[in-house]
Amino acid sequence: MNEPRRLREDPELRQAFEDERLALGPHDLAALRARVVAGSPVPATPSGPRWPTLVGISGLTAALVSVALWAILPSGPVIPPPQSTPAPPVLLVGEPRMPTRVAVPGVDTEDPVEPDLPAPAPVVAPVEVGTVQAPEPVETVETPAVPEPAPVDHGLRMTAPRADLQAELEDYNRALDAASASRWSEARERYAAYLEAWPSGRLRDEAQLGLLGALVRSDRPGEAESLATRLLADPALARRAEDIRLLRAEALVELDRCDDALAVLEDVRRSARVTAVRNACRRKR
Amino acid sequence: MTNVVPFPTPPRQAEELDLGALFDAHGAWLLRVTERLCGRRDLAEDLVQEIFLVAWKRRHEIEDMQGIRTWLYRVAVNVVRHRHRSENRYGNVLARFKHLLWGTTSGADVSLERYQRGQQVHDIIAKLSPKQREVFVLYELEELEGAEIAAILDISVNTVWSRLRLARAAFKTHWEEVSP
Structure with missing residues (x-):
């Protein structure tokens, strides 16, 4: 079977399929690239009832288990721990603890039946459920000073750096989420907080651009203009110069400095946002 | 040899x-x-x-x-x-x-009418069943070949065409409802 003709070749639908592309995006590819390369965790499915359900079920289970334990366990009086510890039996290393066999004069020790005589000191008092048992005394032996043991290697050497990276990405993602939801004031504060907390962070460049965008969109054109000037002088941000110029032009329009804005845009490629700035300047004139 | x-x-x-x-x-x-x-x-x-x-x-x-x-x-x-x-x-x-579906218009020079038309296409595609939507998107929008779509979806080429036929019929029905 031959390939059927595509719908976009239909004269009635051609325009609609061309316009379909206009409804895509926009997306912040640079920020997404940073997230992908940094390996930041993918947000979970926004499933509303899932967590409350899990919390409810686990809470109910815990309550039922508690009630069941309370009903099953004997409710005898709680014996407080003895204030003075009786003389403890001295156990030698290697001595079997169970069964406790005590040598009593006159009684055949080979008899498997426990003697009727009360056992002397080494008898261990039976432990009652629900009571607090005094800690078993330890024979104090003078031992030479032992040096501190070396830390055990669990193969978790990367724990601290990973935790740092995780914390940094969480800070950045909080700012990014606010910006994505157009909560510009919050985004501005979160980007500033990220830059303050992580002055040499891995996403510093992206955060600075994010802060600039948030300043422009949260009606702080003066601060945005000065930040843009500073960023344009930073050689590390040379490859993002066009984005910075565009944001600076938008800030200059807000400051009623359209001539400066148009001059800034001379080196910027034509795009919808550039046209928007030009149109805004035309309207102001 | x-x-x-x-x-x-x-x-x-x-x-x-x-x-x-x-x-x-x-x-x-x-x-x-x-x-x-x-x-x-x-x-x-x-x-x-x-x-x-x-x-x-x-x-x-x-x-x-x-x-x-x-x-x-x-x-x-x-x-x-x-x-x-x-x-x-x-x-x-x-x-x-x-x-939140496909948000709002972004470009200042994008006419509202064209944007809305593109949005209508998206809305109709969202109404298709998942299987029909996959074939429709890959063939009509991504413009892939039938054999490639079959390989991606792990189905036969004939299944691709049958799903596409159904998807097109559903798309056209919805399109006639919304287009003037």
Whole structure:
């Protein structure tokens, strides 16, 4: 079977399929690239009832288990721990603890039946459920000073750096989420907080651009203009110069400095946002 | 004549997959196709991130960079399917986030009429069944060939055409309802 003709070749639908592309995006590819390369965790499915359900079920289970334990366990009086510890039996290393066999004069020790005589000191008092048992005394032996043991290697050497990276990405993602939801004031504060907390962070460049965008969109054109000037002088941000110029032009329009804005845009490629700035300047004139 | 047995190529090493370069080459179109398949602008970036996470985990399966585009298409389809299943399992989140579908217009020079027409196409695609939507997006919007779609979806070419026929019929029905 031959390939059927595509719908976009239909004269009635051609325009609609061309316009379909206009409804895509926009997306912040640079920020997404940073997230992908940094390996930041993918947000979970926004499933509303899932967590409350899990919390409810686990809470109910815990309550039922508690009630069941309370009903099953004997409710005898709680014996407080003895204030003075009786003389403890001295156990030698290697001595079997169970069964406790005590040598009593006159009684055949080979008899498997426990003697009727009360056992002397080494008898261990039976432990009652629900009571607090005094800690078993330890024979104090003078031992030479032992040096501190070396830390055990669990193969978790990367724990601290990973935790740092995780914390940094969480800070950045909080700012990014606010910006994505157009909560510009919050985004501005979160980007500033990220830059303050992580002055040499891995996403510093992206955060600075994010802060600039948030300043422009949260009606702080003066601060945005000065930040843009500073960023344009930073050689590390040379490859993002066009984005910075565009944001600076938008800030200059807000400051009623359209001539400066148009001059800034001379080196910027034509795009919808550039046209928007030009149109805004035309309207102001 | 002696048959020369080619020396087996060594498996790709983990460190050889440069995620940054892979994103530069494929990130933009993956974002586009993911948004079309899932119907959610707000979700597309997360799904693309998930696709690259899968690519990293299964990097040893990437035998050559020639066929990686098809391989990434397949991963994208599977990631979107998985997300749809999760959402259906825990309630119809799509309906609750309806207002976020493809957001609002962005470019100042994009006429509202054209934007709305593009939006209508998206809305209709979102109404198709998942299987029809996959074929429709890959053939009509991504303009892939039938054999390639069959390989991506792991179905026969004839199944591709039958699903496409149904998807087109459904699309045209909805289009006639909304177009003036």
